[in-house]
Amino acid sequence: MTAAELERARVTPGGVVASEWLKLVTVRSTFWTTAVALLLAALVALMVGAFADPPDAGAGTRLALTAASVTLGLDALVLGVLGVLSIGGEYATLQIRSSFTAVPARWPVLVGKAFVVAAWSFVAGLVVTFGGFGIVAGLLAAKGVPIGLDGPTAGSLLGGAAYLAIVGAFGVGLGSLLRASAAGITVLAAILLVLPSILTIAGGLTRTEWLSDAARSVLSSAGQVLFAAPGTAESPLWAAVVALAVWLAAVWVPAVLVTRARDA
Amino acid sequence: MIEATGLTKRYGAKTAVAGIDFTVRPGVVTGFLGPNGAGKSTTMRMIVGLDAPTAGSVTVHGRRYADLAAPLREVGALLEARAAHRGRSARNHLRVLAATNGVPRRRVDEVIELAGLTQVADKRVGGFSLGMGQRLGIAAALLGDPATLLLDEPVNGLDPDGVRWVRTFVRELAAEGRTVLLSSHLMSEMSQTADHLIVLGRGRILADAPIADLMARGGSRVTVASPRAADLAPLVRARGGTVTGQADGRFETTGLPAADIGEIAAAAGISLHELTTVGSSLEEVYMAMTADDVEYRSGTAETGRVPA
Numbered sequence: 345m346t347a348a349e350l351e352r353a354r355v356t357p358g359g360v361v362a363s364e365w366l367k368l369v370t371v372r373s374t375f376w377t378t379a380v381a382l383l384l385a386a387l388v389a390l391m392v393g394a395f396a397d398p399p400d401a402g403a404g405t406r407l408a409l410t411a412a413s414v415t416l417g418l419d420a421l422v423l424g425v426l427g428v429l430s431i432g433g434e435y436a437t438l439q440i441r442s443s444f445t446a447v448p449a450r451w452p453v454l455v456g457k458a459f460v461v462a463a464w465s466f467v468a469g470l471v472v473t474f475g476g477f478g479i480v481a482g483l484l485a486a487k488g489v490p491i492g493l494d495g496p497t498a499g500s501l502l503g504g505a506a507y508l509a510i511v512g513a514f515g516v517g518l519g520s521l522l523r524a525s526a527a528g529i530t531v532l533a534a535i536l537l538v539l540p541s542i543l544t545i546a547g548g549l550t551r552t553e554w555l556s557d558a559a560r561s562v563l564s565s566a567g568q569v570l571f572a573a574p575g576t577a578e579s580p581l582w583a584a585v586v587a588l589a590v591w592l593a594a595v596w597v598p599a600v601l602v603t604r605a606r607d608a
Numbered sequence: 609m610i611e612a613t614g615l616t617k618r619y620g621a622k623t624a625v626a627g628i629d630f631t632v633r634p635g636v637v638t639g640f641l642g643p644n645g646a647g648k649s650t651t652m653r654m655i656v657g658l659d660a661p662t663a664g665s666v667t668v669h670g671r672r673y674a675d676l677a678a679p680l681r682e683v684g685a686l687l688e689a690r691a692a693h694r695g696r697s698a699r700n701h702l703r704v705l706a707a708t709n710g711v712p713r714r715r716v717d718e719v720i721e722l723a724g725l726t727q728v729a730d731k732r733v734g735g736f737s738l739g740m741g742q743r744l745g746i747a748a749a750l751l752g753d754p755a756t757l758l759l760d761e762p763v764n765g766l767d768p769d770g771v772r773w774v775r776t777f778v779r780e781l782a783a784e785g786r787t788v789l790l791s792s793h794l795m796s797e798m799s800q801t802a803d804h805l806i807v808l809g810r811g812r813i814l815a816d817a818p819i820a821d822l823m824a825r826g827g828s829r830v831t832v833a834s835p836r837a838a839d840l841a842p843l844v845r846a847r848g849g850t851v852t853g854q855a856d857g858r859f860e861t862t863g864l865p866a867a868d869i870g871e872i873a874a875a876a877g878i879s880l881h882e883l884t885t886v887g888s889s890l891e892e893v894y895m896a897m898t899a900d901d902v903e904y905r906s907g908t909a910e911t912g913r914v915p916a
Binding site: 349350352353356359360362363366367371373433434437438439440442444447607608 | 701703712748
């Protein structure tokens with residue numbers, strides 16, 4: 345027996361993160377959701393690269409950036425769903441009781457999960473943005489329009505990956521709060537896809553300033569600021585970062601509080 | 609060692625556990641017995657901190673479960689068959705749990721073998737039978753080689769081989785000095801496994817005693833057979849015995865020892881063909897105790913037989 349090693353057993357932050365990482369990579373949904381996001385991005389980049397015919401390198405760079413980030417809205421939905429499923433699936437299968445028995449403080453399980461989902465989403469985001477940019481650049485170079493990756497453009501690509509990480513963590517918080525995959529996915533889709541349109545339309549129709557401001561502060565609009573082409577963002581970066589932090593706090597504070605209080 | 613004081617759980621107006629006090633000691637198998645809905649599972653969930661008590665407290669080795677530095681090391685719990693993600697393999701499920709508490713990887717392989725899961729360790733849990741799910745739950749409970757084990761209905765769904773395995777296994781664990789709390793709604797299961805019984809009914813403790821004491825509490829019956837049973841029965845009644853099931857020259861009686869009945873028959877010149885003392889079974893004691901506390905009584909069957 346491994347008695348001596350067992351004596352050293354403790355709940356540690358590293359152990360909880362390792363456990364959450366294992367959970368993430370030992371279920372199939374992780375891979376098919378991520379595959380959907382990557383395929384979508386590759387397809388768009390291939391099409392743009394194949395059919396576009398930019399007049400010069402500057403236009404080519406802008407085009408490649410657009411192609412690399414145009415799928416981020418849908419990718420965010422896909423990785424947000426991954427976040428919701430990662431915790432909703434635990435409640436659906438009662439795995440959550442095993443998890444909370446092993447880590448009775450409970451919140452480290454949620455935070456560890458958000459951490460690994462965010463990291464996974466960030467890496468997926470890097471592949472989507474830099475990979476997409478690379479595909480377009482390669483195809484354009486073959487047509488005799490060589491484009492380069494300048495600092496501000498790289499910043500936008502990085503911002504796109506960061507946005508996916510934030511939505512992944514947001515999905516984990518939402519799933520923890522609602523404790524159900526179906527409800528979590530519905531609310532996530534409503535926030536990402538429906539809410540901005542409603543606010544924009546309502547703001548436009550009523551010519552109400554604050555509704556238009558609110559439209560710029562919803563999760564997906566604030567996220568767009570992170571990956572907008574240099575000089576084209578709708579709001580300043582700091583305002584977007586504040587808005588994203590408020591969105592995260594809005595699900596995470598109640599999620600941690602109710603998870604502690606409720607019977608599992 | 610598990611100690612509960614004034615442990616209470618209410619769900620709205622319904623009281624699941626009504627302020628119970630008990631101690632589960634190391635070195636013996638303690639049976640947690642009661643009909644469905646008696647509060648056994650709720651109590652076990654409170655022990656491991658899944659449900660918060662409405663009032664009172666319960667500690668493991670003197671500490672609240674939530675304060676344990678390595679909970680899996682101290683308490684192993686099988687509370688629900690298959691509290692595991694359906695899409696994960698048995699081995700990965702155990703690795704996930706082991707990682708949280710820093711339990712070495714090698715221990716996962718050990719408990720897989722211990723629980724007889726070697727053949728199916730890399731299959732997805734979703735395809736497991738109830739019995740395999742139970743074995744997985746037991747393997748998970750053993751991960752940290754804990755000093756205390758909580759097993760809620762562990763033999764549920766196991767084949768006869770598995771049932772025997774669990775019985776032998778929990779007895780061995782107790783013999784090693786561990787604290788073992790085992791729940792069941794089946795008296796027959798308890799009489800084969802437990803040394804000490806805590807009987808629950810509607811959230812209250814009906815009995816907390818060694819199993820031998822509970823057997824003795826039921827008293828005994830005497831079976832009498834005689835060609836003149838019809839003449840003997842009134843004489844027995846006259847001496848304070850209770851006569852039941854009188855038919856075909858035989859009856860059962862309680863309240864008088866066999867010797868007294870023999871003397872009564874001899875004095876009246878009645879020959880006896882049989883005079884047998886029958887100890888009441890644990891099952892009967894249990895039925896009598898919980899007759900008033902069965903929450904979901906079947907419509908037609910008479911569930912409680914109260915010894916007179």
